[in-house]
Amino acid sequence: MNANESKTTFSRFSTVTKYLGRYRWYLVVGVLAVIGANGLMLVPPYLTKLIFDRLETGSPMSEVGLLVLAMIGLSIASGICRFTIRRTIIWMSRHLEYDIRGELVAHLLKLSPSFYDKNRTGDIMARATNDLEAVRMMIGPAMMHIANTLVVATGALTMMAMLSPRLTLYALIPALVFPISMNKLGNMIHRRFLKIQEHFAHLTAVCQENLSGVRVVKAYRQEDHEIENFADLSEHYFKLNLSLGRLHAAFYPLFQLVATSLMLVVLYVGGRDVIRGEIELGTVVAFFLYLGMLTWPLIAIGWVVSLYQRGTVSLDRINQILNTTSDIPTGCAEPKSDEKSVRGKVEFRDLNFAYDEAPILNDLSLTVEPGQTLGIVGLTGSGKTTLVALLARLYPVARDQLFVDDIDINDWDINALRRRIGFTAQEPFLFSATVADNIRFGRADASIDEVAQVAQLAALAKDVDEFPDRYETMVGERGITLSGGQKQRVAIARAAMIEPTILILDDATSSVDTETEYEINQRINAHAEQLTTFIVSHRVSSVKDADQIIFLEDGRIIEQGNHEVLITLGRRYADLYRAQVLAEQLESL
Amino acid sequence: MVANNYHEEEALGKVYDARLMKRLLTYLRPYRVAVVSAAFMLLVVSLLQVAVPHLMKIAIDDYIGKNDLDGLTNIGLLFAAVLVAGAAVRYGQTYLTIWLGQKVLHDIRQQVFAHLQRMNLAFYDKNPVGRLVTRVTSDVNTLNEIFSSGVVAIIGDLFTLALIVGVLLHYNWRLALITFTVVPLLVAVTFVFRAKVRNVYREVRARVAHINAFLQEHVTGIKVVQLFNQEDSAFRKFDEINLSLRAAHFRSIYYYAMFFPTVEIISTLAIGLVLYFGGFRIESGLMTFGELVAFITLVEMFYRPIRDLSEKYNILQASMASSERIFNLLDTSSTIVSPTSPCKLEHCTGRIEIENLWFAYNNDDWVLKDVSFSVEPGQKIAIVGATGAGKSSLISLFYRFYDYQRGSIRLDGIELKQMAIDSLRSHLALVLQDVFIFSGDIAGNVRLRDDDISDDQVREALHRVGFDRFLRRFEDDIGSEVRERGATMSTGQKQLLSFARALAHDPDILMLDEATSSVDTETETLIQSALERLFEGRTSIIVAHRLSTIEKADRILVLHHGELRESGTHRELMRQQGIYHKLYRLQSRKQAVRIGKD
Numbered sequence A: 001m002n003a004n005e006s007k008t009t010f011s012r013f014s015t016v017t018k019y020l021g022r023y024r025w026y027l028v029v030g031v032l033a034v035i036g037a038n039g040l041m042l043v044p045p046y047l048t049k050l051i052f053d054r055l056e057t058g059s060p061m062s063e064v065g066l067l068v069l070a071m072i073g074l075s076i077a078s079g080i081c082r083f084t085i086r087r088t089i090i091w092m093s094r095h096l097e098y099d100i101r102g103e104l105v106a107h108l109l110k111l112s113p114s115f116y117d118k119n120r121t122g123d124i125m126a127r128a129t130n131d132l133e134a135v136r137m138m139i140g141p142a143m144m145h146i147a148n149t150l151v152v153a154t155g156a157l158t159m160m161a162m163l164s165p166r167l168t169l170y171a172l173i174p175a176l177v178f179p180i181s182m183n184k185l186g187n188m189i190h191r192r193f194l195k196i197q198e199h200f201a202h203l204t205a206v207c208q209e210n211l212s213g214v215r216v217v218k219a220y221r222q223e224d225h226e227i228e229n230f231a232d233l234s235e236h237y238f239k240l241n242l243s244l245g246r247l248h249a250a251f252y253p254l255f256q257l258v259a260t261s262l263m264l265v266v267l268y269v270g271g272r273d274v275i276r277g278e279i280e281l282g283t284v285v286a287f288f289l290y291l292g293m294l295t296w297p298l299i300a301i302g303w304v305v306s307l308y309q310r311g312t313v314s315l316d317r318i319n320q321i322l323n324t325t326s327d328i329p330t331g332c333a334e335p336k337s338d339e340k341s342v343r344g345k346v347e348f349r350d351l352n353f354a355y356d357e358a359p360i361l362n363d364l365s366l367t368v369e370p371g372q373t374l375g376i377v378g379l380t381g382s383g384k385t386t387l388v389a390l391l392a393r394l395y396p397v398a399r400d401q402l403f404v405d406d407i408d409i410n411d412w413d414i415n416a417l418r419r420r421i422g423f424t425a426q427e428p429f430l431f432s433a434t435v436a437d438n439i440r441f442g443r444a445d446a447s448i449d450e451v452a453q454v455a456q457l458a459a460l461a462k463d464v465d466e467f468p469d470r471y472e473t474m475v476g477e478r479g480i481t482l483s484g485g486q487k488q489r490v491a492i493a494r495a496a497m498i499e500p501t502i503l504i505l506d507d508a509t510s511s512v513d514t515e516t517e518y519e520i521n522q523r524i525n526a527h528a529e530q531l532t533t534f535i536v537s538h539r540v541s542s543v544k545d546a547d548q549i550i551f552l553e554d555g556r557i558i559e560q561g562n563h564e565v566l567i568t569l570g571r572r573y574a575d576l577y578r579a580q581v582l583a584e585q586l587e588s589l
Numbered sequence B: 001m002v003a004n005n006y007h008e009e010e011a012l013g014k015v016y017d018a019r020l021m022k023r024l025l026t027y028l029r030p031y032r033v034a035v036v037s038a039a040f041m042l043l044v045v046s047l048l049q050v051a052v053p054h055l056m057k058i059a060i061d062d063y064i065g066k067n068d069l070d071g072l073t074n075i076g077l078l079f080a081a082v083l084v085a086g087a088a089v090r091y092g093q094t095y096l097t098i099w100l101g102q103k104v105l106h107d108i109r110q111q112v113f114a115h116l117q118r119m120n121l122a123f124y125d126k127n128p129v130g131r132l133v134t135r136v137t138s139d140v141n142t143l144n145e146i147f148s149s150g151v152v153a154i155i156g157d158l159f160t161l162a163l164i165v166g167v168l169l170h171y172n173w174r175l176a177l178i179t180f181t182v183v184p185l186l187v188a189v190t191f192v193f194r195a196k197v198r199n200v201y202r203e204v205r206a207r208v209a210h211i212n213a214f215l216q217e218h219v220t221g222i223k224v225v226q227l228f229n230q231e232d233s234a235f236r237k238f239d240e241i242n243l244s245l246r247a248a249h250f251r252s253i254y255y256y257a258m259f260f261p262t263v264e265i266i267s268t269l270a271i272g273l274v275l276y277f278g279g280f281r282i283e284s285g286l287m288t289f290g291e292l293v294a295f296i297t298l299v300e301m302f303y304r305p306i307r308d309l310s311e312k313y314n315i316l317q318a319s320m321a322s323s324e325r326i327f328n329l330l331d332t333s334s335t336i337v338s339p340t341s342p343c344k345l346e347h348c349t350g351r352i353e354i355e356n357l358w359f360a361y362n363n364d365d366w367v368l369k370d371v372s373f374s375v376e377p378g379q380k381i382a383i384v385g386a387t388g389a390g391k392s393s394l395i396s397l398f399y400r401f402y403d404y405q406r407g408s409i410r411l412d413g414i415e416l417k418q419m420a421i422d423s424l425r426s427h428l429a430l431v432l433q434d435v436f437i438f439s440g441d442i443a444g445n446v447r448l449r450d451d452d453i454s455d456d457q458v459r460e461a462l463h464r465v466g467f468d469r470f471l472r473r474f475e476d477d478i479g480s481e482v483r484e485r486g487a488t489m490s491t492g493q494k495q496l497l498s499f500a501r502a503l504a505h506d507p508d509i510l511m512l513d514e515a516t517s518s519v520d521t522e523t524e525t526l527i528q529s530a531l532e533r534l535f536e537g538r539t540s541i542i543v544a545h546r547l548s549t550i551e552k553a554d555r556i557l558v559l560h561h562g563e564l565r566e567s568g569t570h571r572e573l574m575r576q577q578g579i580y581h582k583l584y585r586l587q588s589r590k591q592a593v594r595i596g597k598d
Ligand SMILES: Nc1ncnc2c1ncn2[C@@H]1O[C@H](COP(=O)(O)OP(=O)(O)OP(=O)(O)O)[C@@H](O)[C@H]1O
Pocket: A480, A481, A482, A483, A484, A485, A486, A511, A512, A513, B125, B361, B362, B367, B385, B386, B387, B388, B389, B390, B391, B392, B393, B394, B433
């Protein structure tokens, strides 16, 4: 079990230790400075003893004066050392914080969507900020204090032992309490702090969700309920903090008690020895001063234990993310031929897919030739979005089931693949940036003319021209200051901007009126030869011109063919068509 | 690349520490007793602390010096008693202080959150959620220092200081005065430091909020980032923020690294002075050894609270930076509030009159221009129009999400602005164009936090919208888990769920903004017939692009560039051959040709 434990501790800290090498000079200099600062601080009590001896023997005051000057000089030197400690060790902790946060975010950016399906935004945010801070406290301040304590304790104890070994032994008896109480308290802190961090993340997530969903909250007058609910969470957080607070409240006095009782022992035993004439008064005074030096470092141990426990809790939480690997391994294959000759052929061979246990797509076989348009219709939840998401490798696909340009999708270099795919998601996500920056999101170097051109393609240009700052208009978070259809069209323009070979429009015009939709379809059709297009839609009008239409039900293709074929077939697609068009047709005739 | 001002924190003017502090202290008012007790306990602790060197002085001068072992034993026991008592009182004091601090944080956190709940939507349009979350969570936590180690501890420190000064003066006022000569130096150092560190802290808080906003946005938009291969560029953007946070931290470390050693050196200077001048006095027999030892211990003790005070003062700076932001938020009040004496609307028939309505989000960019129409009770009205015409904006005005500039909207004859917002909204239910699903379970998303809605009503509502088809697949029925933003559901499923939410709340007026745009036609037809029965006699307003959704409406209104251009039934409008006709003509013409061919 022990071996096991050390192993987990090792991997736990590797997140931190792998960066330490980079800052070894900070560490070396920092530790030297700690030794220097404390070594220098050990001398003044001795100087005090000398001064007292001089005073007792009545030596000239000039000697005393010199000693005093030496003391001040020493404290300046140790001040410089202390400056160096912070400048190196704490400095290093900020470096590490930066490194780890960078690593964490870089890792987050690479994690696949399935990770984000399972973890809440607020929780992830808490880990990258709140937990990281706890880890930093463990690395920086705790390390500084522990080094301090070690050096001071060794130094002071040596000096004390040199002055009087017996007195030193006596003084150490109360100090035995430390290891015992530390271990116990430490574990308790660990557990309670874990709860606090988890709850804090929960609190953040709830707050985050509430603010994101503020429209729903307001529309349904949930403000008071939300406030109540939040109050409960906050109350619970308060209680958890208090339970940790009880430990902290005990820590400090306890350690102080131990530290000062050392003084008591020295006072009594030392005093007795002085009375018996075994040692001089100066020795006892010096002892006091050394013990005085020990008091704070000893109290700091309590603090360090607590920081360490908090740090490991948080480090584990960060490692949880870092140890999650993306379930989408990237291949390296990329067609040798230059980009232009990429055809955009897509082939599904008996594709089966499930997010977890329940199968979503079943035995799906289908070939879409380069330049063809595939229309996908089907009931809600039948797997349309899933189908196109697989094509962009948002979720993992088993081998030999999905081919793009005759290459297994698993072999594709993921970036190369995605560079060829213009994806318009069903729910468009825009960044809080300008309209232009949103459109050229996939091609930052695009000029404003190019932006305007694709905006034209997406029938967005007219709207943008009416915005106060035109393409430089800021859209709010998620594009909140745009209308539903405007958001969708920005998303279409963004996909068109990267000049894809495969264009995926997942219900991309559901909030766009039919006239504008028609316009967009016309313009896209103009490029149709070079473009393999996947159109998912609930509107027959969007898919009826497709070369091929599939009707999905429960992840199976139940009808396949072009518009005419499916109409003639007279089944589900034809029903859909009738429901959407014929009724109206008859009426208006 | 991105226009940064949206993320940049609002520029902060000069802070008035005293004013901020005063305001922060008001949060302690309910806990006066606790504050006073904690401060009192601190006083006891300080007294006991000061007693330690005094006992030592007595032990040295009166017993060790006079070879009195029994006396030494007695004083030793007293010493022990003082230590234990000190520890006990300190425990009580620390606990009470932590309690106090956490309690106040709890209060502030609630207040900030509650305040956010009252803010109007224009505010949310302008502030990234990540920043607001930072206010409620980490900014509030930063205040901890003020209450748990700040206020009470400062009172304690000041008292200890006074006590030590008293004792020092009592022992030997000359030596004491010599010790105090370095105090002005200390004050000067603290002031210089303070000015520097405050700016740095402000910067730190701003960067932290920026990091949160970045994370919030990129975590929610991760698919887009990945689909467009922007992982690296997103990382570069993040790195910039991360770097600037580190730089701010570096600066603060630098100031701290300067500050503490300086204080240390000053205190050694004081001890040196004591030793030197104390030495003189011993030489001339004016002072005993015991006194000198006690003096030195006291001088060290004298500097500790001073050092602590200045350190605490600086911790306070960090908290001040946060409190500044929190108060800024609390001082921004919602521009949309209920009138002081609102008109009551007990029973809502659902008559709506809109007259000469003008509305703009900003200044004069009119989104709605002179819109007038009325809806009779029980009517089913459809609003159509090209994308961006202002349909959703019109709907949001009913809710007073935003306030219109001119004209009026009346519900049952009462102007909306005359009604309590809460009571107004209680009559309406809305399915938003942007569906929002909370994490939790299915039932929770339907009833929200309204416990009056029973499980059966939830099931009923889900059944009406045809969601039970999916429910069967879930293990826990309506208790099945739903992820953040409904991550594991299809878009249509989410829409159905939020539709069920509207039905379960059983409104007098139903508003559907593209409520079924992502739902298949089969399910939609099913919902429509259910609605017809369910909402017989109730007013509903429907926004949709899909013809099948609207054609059965009693009246169709056509919005065009914010103006109401046509109004009538489907037949009438088709006959008019205007905008409506144009909107749907393409579809029908082409179909007609096709059918003709078949
Ligand atoms: N919160 C906002 N702040 C500023 N401008 C906004 C805001 N919301 C919408 N707008 C602008 O107001 C105009 C009307 O938008 P609205 O959402 O009402 O259109 P819509 O008719 O619902 O369109 P769609 O059919 O695309 O949903 C648009 O030009 C849009 O950019």
